[in-house]
Amino acid sequence: MEHLSSVKNSCRLLKFFLQSPSKELGVSDLSRKLTLSKGAVHKMLATLESEGFIRQNPATKQYYLGYTLLELGNQVLKNHNLSDFVKPYLERLAQMSNELITLCVKDERDALYVDKIDSQYPIRFNVDMYRRFPLYATSAARVIFAHCNLSLIDDLLKEDIRTFTPYSFKDPEAIKSRLLEIKQQGYEMSSNMRNVGVTGIAAPLFDANGEVSASISIIGPSDRMLPLKEKLIGQIIEVTKEISSQLGYHG
Amino acid sequence: MEHLSSVKNSCRLLKFFLQSPSKELGVSDLSRKLTLSKGAVHKMLATLESEGFIRQNPATKQYYLGYTLLELGNQVLKNHNLSDFVKPYLERLAQMSNELITLCVKDERDALYVDKIDSQYPIRFNVDMYRRFPLYATSAARVIFAHCNLSLIDDLLKEDIRTFTPYSFKDPEAIKSRLLEIKQQGYEMSSNMRNVGVTGIAAPLFDANGEVSASISIIGPSDRMLPLKEKLIGQIIEVTKEISSQLGYHG
DNA sequence: CGAAATCGTTCTCTAATAGAGAACATCGTT
DNA sequence: AACGATGTTCTCTATTAGAGAACGATTTCG
Numbered sequence A, B: 001m002e003h004l005s006s007v008k009n010s011c012r013l014l015k016f017f018l019q020s021p022s023k024e025l026g027v028s029d030l031s032r033k034l035t036l037s038k039g040a041v042h043k044m045l046a047t048l049e050s051e052g053f054i055r056q057n058p059a060t061k062q063y064y065l066g067y068t069l070l071e072l073g074n075q076v077l078k079n080h081n082l083s084d085f086v087k088p089y090l091e092r093l094a095q096m097s098n099e100l101i102t103l104c105v106k107d108e109r110d111a112l113y114v115d116k117i118d119s120q121y122p123i124r125f126n127v128d129m130y131r132r133f134p135l136y137a138t139s140a141a142r143v144i145f146a147h148c149n150l151s152l153i154d155d156l157l158k159e160d161i162r163t164f165t166p167y168s169f170k171d172p173e174a175i176k177s178r179l180l181e182i183k184q185q186g187y188e189m190s191s192n193m194r195n196v197g198v199t200g201i202a203a204p205l206f207d208a209n210g211e212v213s214a215s216i217s218i219i220g221p222s223d224r225m226l227p228l229k230e231k232l233i234g235q236i237i238e239v240t241k242e243i244s245s246q247l248g249y250h251g
Numbered sequence C: 001c002g003a004a005a006t007c008g009t010t011c012t013c014t015a016a017t018a019g020a021g022a023a024c025a026t027c028g029t030t
Numbered sequence D: 001a002a003c004g005a006t007g008t009t010c011t012c013t014a015t016t017a018g019a020g021a022a023c024g025a026t027t028t029c030g
Helices: A005-014 A027-033 A038-050 A065-077 A079-098 A138-147 A150-158 A170-186 A221-246 B005-016 B029-033 B038-050 B067-079 B083-096 B139-145 B150-158 B172-185 B222-246
Strands: A054-055 A062-066 A100-106 A112-118 A188-189 A197-206 A210-223 B053-058 B061-063 B100-109 B108-118 B187-190 B200-207 B210-220
Touching: A005 A027, A005 A038, A005 B038, A005 B067, A027 A038, A027 A054, A027 A062, A038 A054, A038 B005, A054 B067, A054 B139, A062 B067, A062 B187, A065 A188, A065 B061, A065 B067, A065 B100, A065 B108, A065 B200, A079 A100, A079 A210, A079 A221, A100 A138, A100 B067, A112 A138, A112 B067, A138 A170, A138 A197, A138 A210, A138 B187, A197 A221, A221 B222, B005 B029, B005 B038, B029 B038, B038 B053, B038 B150, B038 B200, B067 B108, B083 B108, B083 B210, B083 B222, B100 B139, B139 B187, B139 B200, B139 B210, B150 B172, B200 B222
Parallel strands: none
Antiparallel strands: A054 A062, A100 A112, A100 A210, A188 A197, A197 A210, B053 B061, B100 B108, B100 B210, B187 B200, B200 B210
């Protein structure tokens, strides 16, 4: 099955803005990074601009992401029924713990947070919403990862492991055995993996088919989280079980 | 200048999800609506799926917008400095009026709300964020429209006027003369144009070049807004003048 | 229950074009 | 003034985009 090359390259172009530190990018820069000719990149940009996906700064002649992408991104959120369904449960957890509560979903080989309720503490942890990260990187992601096919797990762990702190997993085998643990005990708790001094507790959401494609987590400073860990683990398991059964899961 | 046809068609395909009532669309449906062959649409969808812009529901075989678009849309918001800059002023207006405050921007021939602060009243008006609408449709948009080139104005008013209520403008000449009024008095106030029983008051933001590409508005139920209109007009003009001068405008 | 319609997918084929590369115009810098 | 960077425009051909037909699998309906 062949893909449309120019479409694929345009998608790569747009996504390049996600990993670029500057919000405006030039033709030459893009052509180098994407290893495409300047002419080709220019034609792609012109086409994307005509559809509102890209705009050009008249002053700098450089290009930036257009509002049409904002419209489309918002549509993705609107389509996402799970958030609406889960929201009341997140709020309940937030009230019980007063820490950051997140809803995390899987997308192919990545995970991302699609909803959250912030803690009310003056010192609180914050997550980047709507940004991809590896399935092994955070508690919320790992608890989903643990329920994935073994083939996906092996496949992903074959690649280079991205570490975020000195305490992050870096050995594929260590991750794999942790995933087994997670699956057995039904939740995941970890500290310092993604951010030093931060502890996350996460539990999976099962849908009617018994599949796990989302998770809920409580995240906060370790000094507040660890003393309450038994209580928090109990709460998150209770709530996620209730959601799963509401989703039609009989496990 | 030729555009890349497959890229253009893929953009059209993605945008079609914005105007579709259902969040999942099939190949046949899309091919009919876009007047493209099923084979071509299928190839586009497969390519977009490989880049995370589209996903397929295995159960229904239909397609829906992917999380990558959420990432990109979020990036657009992050890049948008104006919101950060303007936010404190919006909050000030919100405190003063306790009605919905919006930040509206122009994008080509459309306008969209990119930021807002909700009213605290139990009965309050709400706007769709990040959705395009015509430059003549709302107070917030018209106050921007009034400062556009005459060529753009004439161009846009040549097309069919979309009306939203029985009170919406539908005559191009009426709109044009209203735009002159707006430009002269420096603000716009209107009722029932977009939603019956709703009144909006809007004033433009001038940048350092004296251009208007954004506006701020106060929107609420007419029965609360109208008795206070002098006060509200004064407040919004005061605040927008302050923002404009902070943006480097000396007018 | 079986026929017919509709679906998504795959295939073939050629007219159309995507993309490399060179040339050009316009900057700001040295 | 010359240079190096940019964005833009051009030419040209190997590639491919997209129409249309055919496929198997579902679903619909008589």
